[in-house]
Amino acid sequence: MAWPVLVFDIESIPDVDGLRALRGAGAELSDEQVYAAWVAERKEKGQSDFMPLYLQRVLVISCVFRNAEGLRIHSFVDRDSQSEGKVIQSFFQAIEKHVPQLVSWNGGGFDLPVLHYRGLRHGLEANKYWDMGEDDREFKWNNYIGRYHMRHLDLMDLLAMYTPKNNAPLDSLAKLCGFPGKLGMDGSQVYPQFLAGQTDAIRRYCETDVMNTYLMYCRFQKMRGGFTPDEYEREIAYVKETLGGLAPGEAHWQEYLAAWA
Numbered sequence: 001m002a003w004p005v006l007v008f009d010i011e012s013i014p015d016v017d018g019l020r021a022l023r024g025a026g027a028e029l030s031d032e033q034v035y036a037a038w039v040a041e042r043k044e045k046g047q048s049d050f051m052p053l054y055l056q057r058v059l060v061i062s063c064v065f066r067n068a069e070g071l072r073i074h075s076f077v078d079r080d081s082q083s084e085g086k087v088i089q090s091f092f093q094a095i096e097k098h099v100p101q102l103v104s105w106n107g108g109g110f111d112l113p114v115l116h117y118r119g120l121r122h123g124l125e126a127n128k129y130w131d132m133g134e135d136d137r138e139f140k141w142n143n144y145i146g147r148y149h150m151r152h153l154d155l156m157d158l159l160a161m162y163t164p165k166n167n168a169p170l171d172s173l174a175k176l177c178g179f180p181g182k183l184g185m186d187g188s189q190v191y192p193q194f195l196a197g198q199t200d201a202i203r204r205y206c207e208t209d210v211m212n213t214y215l216m217y218c219r220f221q222k223m224r225g226g227f228t229p230d231e232y233e234r235e236i237a238y239v240k241e242t243l244g245g246l247a248p249g250e251a252h253w254q255e256y257l258a259a260w261a
Contacts, residue, residue: 003100004101005103006103007065007102008063008102009062009210009213011203014035014055015055018055019038053117054117056114059194060078061087061090064211065100067100095144101151101153103153103213105155177216181212181259183252240257
């Protein structure tokens, strides 16, 4: 299997400032009132209260980066509610620097469109990511944007044969494969946790989710011949060893390993 690989996952919250601007809401209304009014209107019309992708404010981007030198876990976090642009730009700069294979679970259906819209909003640059052969001819046939290319591998989309009715949730499939799955939170709890000041808890949740995705990627590589059975077992052992050596203060990894055992 070729390195480098960058597996990613994002956690987002409603962009209430954007919602306020689009609705022309005055300063007399709090953020909570603006958001609650929008939700009430949607429910009255029988519509989903899931925020449109262009109004999903990126809070965390968690990554598992694997290359010949080892495996690293890193999160870009908007800790001051002012750094969304910097968070997204840092992610695209990592792509510019390493030109990795990107791997996601539903990244084509959610994560990447959100990053596109929010990156556009902040006036960011992502030259290599958007290259579809204009600068590098190799990217004409294998780029990050093409759905059927492998430079970005949306595992959920591929395994479902690009048919949404066949999609499987990461948590369920990870557990069926013997991996820990989600721990302590799910996507519906992210915004309430944010309002409660639990940004670090969201970051930890995102990191365990992206690790689930990396483990599913390893299992997929074994299925398609990217790993021999022995190479797969060595990689799984290496992941466990790496997680076991992380800082004791990051207790979510000890919980993750305990769930795995």
